Amino acid sequence: MINQFYNELDDYDYISFPDDDCWYPTEFWGWFDKLIKNDDVQLFYTKFCSDPVDIPNSTESHSTYKLVKNASSNTTIYKSDIVMKLKLFNESFGVGSINNGGEDTDFAIRAMLLSKNILFSNSDAIGHRDPVAEFKYRYYKGSFGVLKNHCLRSVSLFLITLRKVLVGFVFLLFGKIKMSDFFVGKS
Numbered sequence: 042m043i044n045q046f047y048n049e050l051d052d053y054d055y056i057s058f059p060d061d062d063c064w065y066p067t068e069f070w071g072w073f074d075k076l077i078k079n080d081d082v083q084l085f086y087t088k089f090c091s092d093p094v095d096i097p098n099s100t101e102s103h104s105t106y107k108l109v110k111n112a113s114s115n116t117t118i119y120k121s122d123i124v125m126k127l128k129l130f131n132e133s134f135g136v137g138s139i140n141n142g143g144e145d146t147d148f149a150i151r152a153m154l155l156s157k158n159i160l161f162s163n164s165d166a167i168g169h170r171d172p173v174a175e176f177k178y179r180y181y182k183g184s185f186g187v188l189k190n191h192c193l194r195s196v197s198l199f200l201i202t203l204r205k206v207l208v209g210f211v212f213l214l215f216g217k218i219k220m221s222d223f224f225v226g227k228s
Contacts, residue, residue, distance in 0.1 A: 050121045055085075058145070063089070063115040064168040068096045073118070076100070076160070083120040083156035086112040086149065090165035097164035105153065105197035107161050109188070112149035115169045123152050133225070134183045140225060143183030150191050150198070178217035185209060186225035 050056065055077070076082065087097060088111050127148060135144035153159060185205050192202035212218040 050125050053121050055118050056121050056124050057118045058114045058148075059167075060115055060169065062170060066093050066095050066166070066168065069093075069166060072096050080158060080160070081120075082158055082160050083123050084117070084149075084152050084159040085119075085162070086117045086159075087162040087164060087166040089113070089115050089167040089169040091168065091171045093165045093168045097162040097166035100160040100162050103153075103159040103161045105195060106201060107163075108149055108153055108159070109146060109198075109201050111161070112146060114145040116167050117145070117149050117152075119152055120156075123155055126155055127151050131187075134187060138183070140183040140186045142180035143185075143187040146184055147187040147190070150187065150194075154191075154194060178212045181209060181212055181218050182222040182225075185223065189225060 073085070076085070085100075086108060130144045131147050132138065132144075134140050134142065134147050136142055138144070185202075188198065188202040188205050192199045206223075209218065209223060212222075213220065
């Protein structure tokens, strides 16, 4: 999809890839415009819920853990030059792929590794249905595969991947995933 519109990316300062059931509170884009006027933000991410706040809290320091935990297609906004450098989503990941999920996390991690100025708002600033915690295991293979692909790129990604392995063992113990979910499939 990005390839189809690649030549038009120059026309936009910022780009996001929200789901079709995502929405933005009335004040969000005005708040975001003020935020980027004061700073050359290359990557912004926040949190979502079914009852988002009208105006997000101020931003706080970014960490790799916060990005992996919160960045999704709904909650991440990229400077267009970062998207132009990344060009494509990894099609081995995503709902419907062999790995069922993780494409947005992969894109966010790759963008993070390229970005110098990253901001995080610890607010439920974007509207989307609330996640169902009991179904998180369904996306384990994709999210673990993404982390496994990036685990040697930084100490924090390595530690987050180790944590994910431990979560996987708990899911395996309770019969939520199979041993094969620890192995990334290629599409």
